Amino acid sequence: MGSVLCFDLGASSGRAIIARYKQDNLELKEIHRFSTETLKEDKKTYWNFDHIMNEIKIGIKKALKEDNDIESIGIDTWGCDYGWIDKNGNLLRNPRSYRTEIPDKVIQEVHKKISSEKHYEICGNAYFNFNTIYQLYYDINYEKIFSKGAQEFLFIPNLIYYKLTGKKIWEYTIASTSGLLDAKNKKWSNVIFNKLELPLEIKGDITYPGEFMFSLKKEIMEELKITKKINVTLIAGHDSACAVIGAPLGESSAYLINGTWSLLGIESDKAITDSIGYKKGLVNEGALNKKIRFMSMMIGTWILQKLRSEWKEARENIEFKNFERLASQSKISGEIDITDKFLTPDNMGNLIKEEYLKKYKIQVEEKKDILKIAYNSLGNRYKESLDLIEKLSEKEIKNIVLLGGGNQDKFLIKTIKKYLNLPVELGPIEASVTGNALVQLMALGEIKNIDEVRKKIVEFK
Incomplete structure (x- = not known):
């Protein structure tokens, strides 16, 4: 071959x-x-x-x-x-x-x-x-x-x-x-x-x-x-269409691409364009075999990336690999609403503290608590999106497949499991490349049934 x-x-x-x-x-x-x-x-x-x-x-x-x-x-x-x-x-x-x-x-x-x-x-x-x-x-x-x-x-x-x-x-x-x-x-x-x-x-x-x-x-x-x-x-x-092709999805699966932006959705045979989707900003985009990716596109690990860059500028160089340890030490609970203001904040850490104070009347200062709030808020946002997608598609989601670089963040995966309360399967980190390759191999005749191959993707190195 x-x-x-x-x-x-x-x-x-x-x-x-x-x-x-x-x-x-x-x-x-x-x-x-x-x-x-x-x-x-x-x-x-x-x-x-x-x-x-x-x-x-x-x-x-x-x-x-x-x-x-x-x-x-x-x-x-x-x-x-x-x-x-x-x-x-x-x-x-x-x-x-x-x-x-x-x-x-x-x-x-x-x-x-x-x-x-x-x-x-x-x-x-x-x-x-x-x-x-x-x-x-x-x-x-x-x-x-x-x-x-x-x-x-x-x-x-x-x-x-x-x-x-x-x-x-x-x-x-x-x-x-x-x-x-x-x-x-x-x-x-x-x-x-x-x-x-x-x-x-x-x-x-x-x-x-x-x-x-x-x-x-x-x-x-x-x-x-x-x-x-x-x-x-x-x-x-x-x-992102390539990434979903690279996902081992079943009939009752949703996918979550964890990146700077997070995309959470399902593959659907038909477009869903009712007014609730319009008001909530849900997206219909193309997928393989003329299917639709019906999904929510939202701010993702950008929040964590921005926190890291701010701490680095302040000469507190906390690497992503240390985020799990820090967030695990926090006893704080609750989450804040992630809105458009989180796209271009003057200071992400300060914005998280301000929004948490506004909602819970609790002053937060420690980095471990700021991180925990960020993770919780992402988890809660994913839960809201999944609930809405289930409602509009009239489809019960039984498991979720995680794709992309966020699969390297163990605390993020733990948070997703907690908020979505679903079985979680890890798809490829290199999801877009995987989907890119699979379509080429299918066109060359080296793969006969792409759906069968997708089921084995979790084993790909």
């Missing part, structure tokens, strides 16, 4: 990882890591796309030097962002980053044309001001992007795919982050495009993971001195 090369790009760094499946085991080996650099221009943040492509080429060269049996390449990235292609097929400019704030008036204009309630009823996306729908509207109406030569837009993983193969693709899972799809029929929403007067010609038909494999284009092969044929497989382009 051959190997596959997985590119997993996050908003701060990217990795190239070789995956090989043999004897019911998936072996992963990282061979290249790089930053996903940004550039500043006119107070806006753009992705340095030439840098990203150069690092991908370096990753391919390193991978082939390490393993000459590589048969396929797959790319997953963060959601929402895209690049514009001109009539000659060239990238018009660097893709703007979601970190660039879209003016409130743009969002207000969008929802004068289509109400936020109607928009959610169609696409099932919660409101985030960086969603593609607002970025596109801004480009077209404020930056007059068509007068500058723009013709079509491609999401970041599809843009990389295009640069490697010459083929333009609009893949389902990454497109589902845009606020432009009809969640029920899993295609572009003509209603949304027409209401916002967005030209239908700026995109092509939606395609689905595993449907296409195209070889590296001749120019890339010559540049990298590649003599054998290597395909680029259309995988789930969105990293």
Whole structure:
């Protein structure tokens, strides 16, 4: 059996990882890591796309030097962002980053044309001001992007795919982050495009993971001195969709991706877009086999990361490995509500103390207590989300599969078990890479039944 090369790009760094499946085991080996650099221009943040492509080429060269049996390449990235292609097929400019704030008036204009309630009823996306729908509207109406030569837009993983193969693709899972799809029929929403007067010609038909494999284009092969044929497989382009593919889910399972953001949800055959989901910010996004990930997207281990950085700045260098010991020493109970103010606090520790004092009239000072409150509050937030998902989906959840880097935090796992009161199964830490690899291996015919393989994922090294 051959190997596959997985590119997993996050908003701060990217990795190239070789995956090989043999004897019911998936072996992963990282061979290249790089930053996903940004550039500043006119107070806006753009992705340095030439840098990203150069690092991908370096990753391919390193991978082939390490393993000459590589048969396929797959790319997953963060959601929402895209690049514009001109009539000659060239990238018009660097893709703007979601970190660039879209003016409130743009969002207000969008929802004068289509109400936020109607928009959610169609696409099932919660409101985030960086969603593609607002970025596109801004480009077209404020930056007059068509007068500058723009013709079509491609999401970041599809843009990389295009640069490697010459083929333009609009893949389902990454497109589902845009606020432009009809969640029920899993295609572009003509209603949304027409209401916002967005030209239908700026995109092509939606395609689905595993449907296409195209070889590296001749120019890339010559540049990298590649003599054998290597395909680029259309995988789930969105990293969290890949992560869920990499989860050993059963019919009654939920998943929880523990990262800077936490994603808690289920796989569903249908979109769920009722008004309660709209009010509570639940999300419908694409999954493998045209399914839906119905989930809550919330602040996750960012709280713990921010506490660590603040203590480090204060020259109290407490590592994550010490968090379990500290939090275990605390006798404090209770939790606080994690709201949007926890995204950009002046000081996370002080905010936790203030909110706890406000709720319980108890002054907290010790780090062990601050940590315990943070963990408890995450656990409580997960419980609230799970209860709502069960209610709206009319599905009883019998176990939860934990994915991602949070699986290394034993106290977080202990807290999740306490608050959710469900059996907990640990899926792969490298969940996105696992899902990336599985779709490639399925497309190559090396895996016949991906659901059977998922059940064995807990054993993957």
